[in-house]
Amino acid sequence: MAEENSTFARPATFHTRACYQLSNHQFSRMQELPVISAIQEENSRVKKPSWLRVKLPIGESYKHVRGLVDTHKLHTICESGNCPNMGECWGEGTATFMILGNVCTRSCGFCAVATGRPEAVDWDEPQRVAEAIHLMRVKHAVVTSVDRDELKDGGSIIWYNTIKAIKQLNPETTLETLIPDFKGNADQVQRIIDAAPEVVSHNMETVERLTRQVRIQAKYRRSLEVLRMLKEGGMRTKTGIMLGLGETKEEVIQSMQDLRGVNVDVLTLGQYLQPTKKHLPVHRFVHPDEFAELRAIGYELGFDYVESGPLVRSSYHSEKHVIPGYGRNKWLEEQALQTV
Numbered sequence: 001m002a003e004e005n006s007t008f009a010r011p012a013t014f015h016t017r018a019c020y021q022l023s024n025h026q027f028s029r030m031q032e033l034p035v036i037s038a039i040q041e042e043n044s045r046v047k048k049p050s051w052l053r054v055k056l057p058i059g060e061s062y063k064h065v066r067g068l069v070d071t072h073k074l075h076t077i078c079e080s081g082n083c084p085n086m087g088e089c090w091g092e093g094t095a096t097f098m099i100l101g102n103v104c105t106r107s108c109g110f111c112a113v114a115t116g117r118p119e120a121v122d123w124d125e126p127q128r129v130a131e132a133i134h135l136m137r138v139k140h141a142v143v144t145s146v147d148r149d150e151l152k153d154g155g156s157i158i159w160y161n162t163i164k165a166i167k168q169l170n171p172e173t174t175l176e177t178l179i180p181d182f183k184g185n186a187d188q189v190q191r192i193i194d195a196a197p198e199v200v201s202h203n204m205e206t207v208e209r210l211t212r213q214v215r216i217q218a219k220y221r222r223s224l225e226v227l228r229m230l231k232e233g234g235m236r237t238k239t240g241i242m243l244g245l246g247e248t249k250e251e252v253i254q255s256m257q258d259l260r261g262v263n264v265d266v267l268t269l270g271q272y273l274q275p276t277k278k279h280l281p282v283h284r285f286v287h288p289d290e291f292a293e294l295r296a297i298g299y300e301l302g303f304d305y306v307e308s309g310p311l312v313r314s315s316y317h318s319e320k321h322v323i324p325g326y327g328r329n330k331w332l333e334e335q336a337l338q339t340v
Contacts, residue, residue: 049285051310052271096142096178096315097129099162100155104146106217110205110242110272110280118148121158130165133173140319141166144178149217154180156188163195174198174322176238178314184222186229193233198322199266200230201238203314204259207251214245214280228262238266238321240314243291245272246283252294256301266305266321267298270312286310299331306331 100121107115133141143162148155159179166175176199182188192200204223205211211220223239231237239259243252252269259267269291274282291308298306305327307317320326 049287051288052273052285096144097132098144098146099125099129100145100148100158102146105149106147106215108205108215108218110214110245111275113146118146118150121148121151121155123158123161126158126162126165129162130169133166134169138170138173140174140176140322141170142176142178142315142318144315145180147180147217149183153191154182154185154188156182156185156191160191160195163192163197167195174319176201176315176318176321178203181218181223181226184219184225189226189229190233193230193235198236199238199318200235201240201266201314202226202230203240204255205240205242206245207241207247207255208258209251210245210247214242224258224262227259227264231263231265236266236322236324237262237264238268238314239264240268240270242270242272243286244282244284245280249290249294253297256294256298256303260301260303265303265324266327267303267307268312268314268316269294269298269306269308270314270316271310295331299328304328 101118102114103116103118104111104113105115105118129143143166145155145159159177163175163177166173175197177192177197178201179192181202202223204220205218206214208220211218227237227239241252241255256267271286272280272282274280288310291310291312295306295308298308304324305321307321307327
């Protein structure tokens, strides 16, 4: 944990995974992430099945996080993005931090984050993020960002400074970084490697055939190359793929094989949910049994951890993704029980 002689107030310990932008006194310059309002379910093209229903958030842990969010005037993408796991994650006291502003330079067809001209880089942001993690006494933090293609360094210097600031103020906090592709720039990717977070994640999001439609400014092979560079740099690597965008099962398995080809450690598979009518439609809702089958295939291909289910998002159970062998050993135990 963070140092015992800290002058910060310290509420109960918890992991963090909801996207925070802080706005009270010492964190006042971080802004709320503008996310396009979600459409009502009745406007969806495909009716949501019963397995996508989630429980209302309840419990003391949820109330504790809810209190922190309200007291410190924190704005979460969990709320504004209508994340299906908010009740579960907040019930466990989990959340994710967003850096590099509130506007993305890319316009991916699945993402509800606003696209446009970002504001100037806030060079004080790394310290404020580190202080927020310390204040909230976080054991495991996830940090992500918008794409900043207009910057010469792609935002990689702020990324480096943020990781280092978090580690300095919170030496016992484990960290996952969900990074952009930095246009495949090796020097910018190297900055992340040099900062040495426990896990580096870069999401493929979809299969190769659909990448141009889903991720528009991204390239499938470039993302694979980023993951290869990270792994060769000694990082524990992770990626995520959304299902239900029109891909075939064979294409998903091919992508999984491509990812094992660059030795990715952790894979998340989840259902795509349309944020608004302006975004890509849901082609189908994938049954939980198919997610279970893909999970098994993933372990058979050699992934160290496979998180696969309709409500899985990239940072779902991320505190477990840090631990080498955890997911694979659990799967092997399950297999052993089935053979008894």
